[in-house]
Structures are given as structure tokens and as C-alpha cells.
Amino acid sequence: MSLLEVTDVRSGYGRIEALHGVSLHVDEGEAVTIIGSNGAGKTTLLKTIAGHLRPTAGRVVLAGQDITTWSPEKRTRAGIGLVRRAARSSRPAGHRPPVARRLHASARREGPRRRRPHARPLPHPARAVQQLAGTLSAASSN
Structure with a gap:
């Protein structure tokens, strides 16, 4: 089968x-x-x-x-899901998609923020681009 x-x-x-x-x-x-x-x-x-x-x-x-x-x-x-678009492998080294560039620029501009004691910090945007989508939420148990 x-x-x-x-x-x-x-x-x-x-x-x-x-x-x-x-x-x-x-x-x-x-x-x-x-x-x-x-x-x-x-x-x-x-x-x-x-x-x-x-x-x-x-x-x-x-x-x-x-x-x-x-x-x-x-x-x-x-167990069936649709992933809208995978990252292209033909991009030059160091190239970031526009969203990742905006996230990275935003993180640098805003600087450190006060954290709520129960909140887990999000990864730096440059590392987040490499993560699996299901692990990106700060609310996730990972």
C-alpha cells in the first residue's frame, strides 16, 4: 500500500x-x-x-x-502540509531575503528591551532565518 x-x-x-x-x-x-x-x-x-x-x-x-x-x-x-516557498539555493553567500534584512535592521535599531520574566527571548534574526518554522515562536516549548 x-x-x-x-x-x-x-x-x-x-x-x-x-x-x-x-x-x-x-x-x-x-x-x-x-x-x-x-x-x-x-x-x-x-x-x-x-x-x-x-x-x-x-x-x-x-x-x-x-x-x-x-x-x-x-x-x-x-501529516500533510504545504510550505509556500523554500529558500533558493542560487542566492549569493550572505544574501538575506528582505524580511530577514528588515528583522535584522529592526533588532539593531531598537536595542535591548525590558523582558517580561516569563517570556523567552527570541533568537537573533540572523539565526532565526536558519531555524525550522515550528521552532520560531517564543511561546513554543522548545
Whole structure:
């Protein structure tokens, strides 16, 4: 049995169908790459698998369970999530994305602040850029 099965999925935006009967399966421990030109339907496929788009036909099955009608939140709890954009590896060394630059500049400008006794300090923005998203919250238990 596949960990993830997408069978004859049709999906799109309004009356525009971007996926025309797409099928794939991912076995446990397997890594799959989706490659295609701009407009080929890569993001549409991932949004459909994650539940952000409803397929007009076909099925999405996770570990034998049909999740086609599940909400994105329920799919996330089951282990399926959508990461909007990964950092590009072609950036020059030392290049920071604009948000990280603004965070870094803001931290230098504001200087030290009074901390509430129960608050955990946030990491320096230059280190935060390298952290996993789920570990960034000061409220997290990590």
C-alpha cells in the first residue's frame, strides 16, 4: 500500500481546469519530486493534495484512508502540509531575503528591551532565518 495515492485528480481555479486526471503514488520512505514548467500545474497539484483546492474528480488517499473531502486543517493534523516557498539555493553567500534584512535592521535599531520574566527571548534574526518554522515562536516549548 502507498503512503500517498493521488488517482485521476482533476482540479483548478473556477472554470479553469489545471489538472487533467493526474495520478501518482508515494511509498513510505520515498522522496518524490514534481518538475514542470511554469503553469504546468505543480502548485495546483500540491494545493489539491494539501486540501487548499477541492478536486472536481479523482481521489486523494493517505495511508489507505480517502482524504479527498478533508479540510486542510485535518490534513495538517494527519501529516500533510504545504510550505509556500523554500529558500533558493542560487542566492549569493550572505544574501538575506528582505524580511530577514528588515528583522535584522529592526533588532539593531531598537536595542535591548525590558523582558517580561516569563517570556523567552527570541533568537537573533540572523539565526532565526536558519531555524525550522515550528521552532520560531517564543511561546513554543522548545
